[in-house]
Amino acid sequence: MYLEIFGARGSYPVSGREFIEYGGNTTSILINTDNISVIIDAGTGIINLSKSQKLRQKVYILFTHYHFDHIIGLPYASFIYSNKVDPIIYGPSILDVTAADVVNLMSLPVFSPFNIIEKGINLSFNAIKDGDTIGAGSLKITAIHSPAHPRGGVLIYKIEEREKSVVVATDTEGYVGGDKRLIDLSFKADILIHDAQYTEEEYPKHQGYGHSTPRMAAEVALSAEVKKLILFHHDPSHTDTIIREKEKRARKIFPETTAAYEGMALEL
Numbered sequence: 001m002y003l004e005i006f007g008a009r010g011s012y013p014v015s016g017r018e019f020i021e022y023g024g025n026t027t028s029i030l031i032n033t034d035n036i037s038v039i040i041d042a043g044t045g046i047i048n049l050s051k052s053q054k055l056r057q058k059v060y061i062l063f064t065h066y067h068f069d070h071i072i073g074l075p076y077a078s079f080i081y082s083n084k085v086d087p088i089i090y091g092p093s094i095l096d097v098t099a100a101d102v103v104n105l106m107s108l109p110v111f112s113p114f115n116i117i118e119k120g121i122n123l124s125f126n127a128i129k130d131g132d133t134i135g136a137g138s139l140k141i142t143a144i145h146s147p148a149h150p151r152g153g154v155l156i157y158k159i160e161e162r163e164k165s166v167v168v169a170t171d172t173e174g175y176v177g178g179d180k181r182l183i184d185l186s187f188k189a190d191i192l193i194h195d196a197q198y199t200e201e202e203y204p205k206h207q208g209y210g211h212s213t214p215r216m217a218a219e220v221a222l223s224a225e226v227k228k229l230i231l232f233h234h235d236p237s238h239t240d241t242i243i244r245e246k247e248k249r250a251r252k253i254f255p256e257t258t259a260a261y262e263g264m265a266l267e268l
């Protein structure tokens with residue numbers, strides 16, 4: 001299994017000298033399994049992912065939810081228009097809106113100079129919901145729904161292949177004592193990628209916004225006994241210095257912590 005982060009920023013993309021180390025593109029993660037490339041979310045990071053030449057022929061794009069920062073790169077991901085790639089989009093129905101509905105909306109003439117679905121002739125759509133497992137061969141993907149994100153919640157995904165596992169829990173807010181379902185899902189996982197948008201000091205002002213702090217992420221990692229924690233979905237106001245500090249604080253609770261940065265690559 002090969003994992004690479006192409007976008008680690010939350011809310012909206014940023015650029016500038018103070019964001020060089022961690023990057024400014026919004027969320028997109030590539031996980032290459034034996035036969036299938038799995039992409040979690042299509043923030044602006046998916047544009048560089050698309051250019052990376054690392055994709056297999058078969059690609060699953062898994063949407064956690066459809067807030068702008070998780071979808072905005074999709075129309076510019078050139079592979080979805082290539083006849084050499086078979087992309088299948090999996091997404092939840094949120095407030096009765098499916099992934100196909102979202103891409104249709106993005107294709108409206110008022111938003112886009114072309115129709116994404118007409119141009120992406122190989123693109124297909126599948127529904128996925130809480131408790132579902134999908135996969136092929138040795139690959140297994142499990143989805144659970146977290147209600148701890150405003151206006152419909154998100155899906156958390158676990159990607160497993162031959163004893164290796166990665167859990168992606170972005171856009172979710174911590175609970176007192178930790179999210180028990182998330183702890184169960186990620187128990188002994190190799191990697192937990194967890195939302196850590198706010199510093200502990202910022203959090204009280206943003207309680208209920210559906211995002212976590214480094215401490216919340218680290219406490220879940222500790223309870224779940226994962227091998228490695230990756231802090232994810234950095235606030236757009238957070239400079240490299242602030243993110244480094246978030247990492248330092250999380251390491252006091254869970255030493256095997258790294259703050260996600262663009263280009264972070266791990267071989268499992």
Ligand SMILES: [Zn+2]
Nearest residue numbers: 010011069171
């Ligand atoms: Zn987000």
Ligand SMILES: [Zn+2]
Nearest residue numbers: 065067149171
């Ligand atoms: Zn969101």
